[in-house]
Amino acid sequence: MDYQEHFKQIAKFIEKTCSELIPLTDKPYNEIFLAARYSLLAGGKRLRPLLAILTAEMLGIHPDQSVASSCALEMIHTYSLIHDDLPGMDNDDFRRGKPSLHKAFPEGIAVLAGDYLLTYAFEVLVNAKHQNADQKLVLISVLAKSSGGDGMIAGQVMDIMALSVDLTSLQQTHLNKTGMLIAASMEFGAIIGKATTEQRNLLRQFGLDIGLAFQIIDDILDVTQSKEKHGREVASDLINGKTTYVSLMGLEESKNFAKSLTNKALESLKTLPFDTKPLKILTDSLVNRQI
Amino acid sequence: MDYQEHFKQIAKFIEKTCSELIPLTDKPYNEIFLAARYSLLAGGKRLRPLLAILTAEMLGIHPDQSVASSCALEMIHTYSLIHDDLPGMDNDDFRRGKPSLHKAFPEGIAVLAGDYLLTYAFEVLVNAKHQNADQKLVLISVLAKSSGGDGMIAGQVMDIMALSVDLTSLQQTHLNKTGMLIAASMEFGAIIGKATTEQRNLLRQFGLDIGLAFQIIDDILDVTQSKEKHGREVASDLINGKTTYVSLMGLEESKNFAKSLTNKALESLKTLPFDTKPLKILTDSLVNRQI
Numbered sequence: 001m002d003y004q005e006h007f008k009q010i011a012k013f014i015e016k017t018c019s020e021l022i023p024l025t026d027k028p029y030n031e032i033f034l035a036a037r038y039s040l041l042a043g044g045k046r047l048r049p050l051l052a053i054l055t056a057e058m059l060g061i062h063p064d065q066s067v068a069s070s071c072a073l074e075m076i077h078t079y080s081l082i083h084d085d086l087p088g089m090d091n092d093d094f095r096r097g098k099p100s101l102h103k104a105f106p107e108g109i110a111v112l113a114g115d116y117l118l119t120y121a122f123e124v125l126v127n128a129k130h131q132n133a134d135q136k137l138v139l140i141s142v143l144a145k146s147s148g149g150d151g152m153i154a155g156q157v158m159d160i161m162a163l164s165v166d167l168t169s170l171q172q173t174h175l176n177k178t179g180m181l182i183a184a185s186m187e188f189g190a191i192i193g194k195a196t197t198e199q200r201n202l203l204r205q206f207g208l209d210i211g212l213a214f215q216i217i218d219d220i221l222d223v224t225q226s227k228e229k230h231g232r233e234v235a236s237d238l239i240n241g242k243t244t245y246v247s248l249m250g251l252e253e254s255k256n257f258a259k260s261l262t263n264k265a266l267e268s269l270k271t272l273p274f275d276t277k278p279l280k281i282l283t284d285s286l287v288n289r290q291i
Numbered sequence: 292m293d294y295q296e297h298f299k300q301i302a303k304f305i306e307k308t309c310s311e312l313i314p315l316t317d318k319p320y321n322e323i324f325l326a327a328r329y330s331l332l333a334g335g336k337r338l339r340p341l342l343a344i345l346t347a348e349m350l351g352i353h354p355d356q357s358v359a360s361s362c363a364l365e366m367i368h369t370y371s372l373i374h375d376d377l378p379g380m381d382n383d384d385f386r387r388g389k390p391s392l393h394k395a396f397p398e399g400i401a402v403l404a405g406d407y408l409l410t411y412a413f414e415v416l417v418n419a420k421h422q423n424a425d426q427k428l429v430l431i432s433v434l435a436k437s438s439g440g441d442g443m444i445a446g447q448v449m450d451i452m453a454l455s456v457d458l459t460s461l462q463q464t465h466l467n468k469t470g471m472l473i474a475a476s477m478e479f480g481a482i483i484g485k486a487t488t489e490q491r492n493l494l495r496q497f498g499l500d501i502g503l504a505f506q507i508i509d510d511i512l513d514v515t516q517s518k519e520k521h522g523r524e525v526a527s528d529l530i531n532g533k534t535t536y537v538s539l540m541g542l543e544e545s546k547n548f549a550k551s552l553t554n555k556a557l558e559s560l561k562t563l564p565f566d567t568k569p570l571k572i573l574t575d576s577l578v579n580r581q582i
Binding site: 027028029031032033036079083086087088089102106107108109110111112114115116118119120122123126127133134136137140141144145147148149150153154155156157158160161163169172176 | 402407409460
């Protein structure tokens, strides 16, 4: 099996489904859908829905049955990027090599497009055709908690208040800002695939570990990669005076830490009675391609 | 029965419950809860949860069993005010006689506090102790739709894009921006109180009508009331060049239209086989006290 091709096909399926979930209209307020699509359909790895779909598939669920609910994860991730880029937040003019949403549209529309994607994520989960009422409520609960005031938003608060002064607080910031939504993605797959509580907890921890690893890699890329490749200004974290793993640990130590987290996560997968190879290969390729 | 006292007691109960739902913490990111509480507990009529609780009470449900879910409506309303006031949106420095959230806290915290309240509203509904799984899913669906891209957010898009150029488009803007969440409040009461579909639809229409009436009254107050009484700069709509009912219809015609909408709504209540007096008295007092 060509796993990379499989991942690509699923990513395309995610993009297609996201697009169908937010069709263009002739409504007078169509601008909000245009703006949401500008950011939501801007490419990217689709990592969160991809992890959810692969995890559900590992548990015997066809992507047809998990894709819509998984798109809710991408909507939450996208809204967080839109709001993160705003002038009152990180004030980033570029995202994935294109002008940020508030540069391509009026700033107010960018605020509202973020609000719309956030709200719509929950509507998509309520409307999910292939999950039963109990599954929907658990998905909604997991999404709200992982992206909420003790989840992703807590990480963003710590980030903009520059509370990450040492490794402990930086780790909490990254776990909240990135790890929790990736953990939620693994839980989405577990819930849709009706995993046991024990399996779901293991998959959640896998998500926290690789989420933290990916954030460290992001810190590394911020220093080592050019705008062309990464789609952002070089070393924007350093320019913004933000504490990062690289600034606290140095480049080599950061790489080693990301690798050890990834190895721990991959080891845990081996205890599951499923074909975990797709998850392993995806994780490997994401880590090794980039550092 | 002293209805005004009853409304006051319920408003206090709403405020207390909202406060308990967002306790202060010693977490490093406590600032987000401080900011959310600054806006959420800033007084106000608590109209949306009050309507939901009174409607449920009319259907035999004690406020103890409806208050938490009803607070989700106040959270959505409050987030929309926080984001509406942002510099990239209406750029209002005052709200309810106090500095706007982005004036009292850093702007980024205001963006995130809005996001937090939006997200948390759905978590509160998932956690509702007194509603069953089916009720929760319907509440979540109603809240997401009424506040989403074809609901409240559509109204805000039309508002900031100045698309309300005539009475038809102004009415759509107001119905979306204000009417739909008030209609959702009536539906919340109906769902919690297990009303029939027919009754729920009638209550929803009641909400749309009085929601539009209240928005027209808001337009009127913007012209006629001082900052002390209304808590905002005088005639900010006019200063901002916004089309309002007053600018399109004139003051007297606007008052008459608000009254006729209210009368239509109150007439419809008479067809319900319940004690609708509390809803009638609340509506009367809100309309008559202000215009």
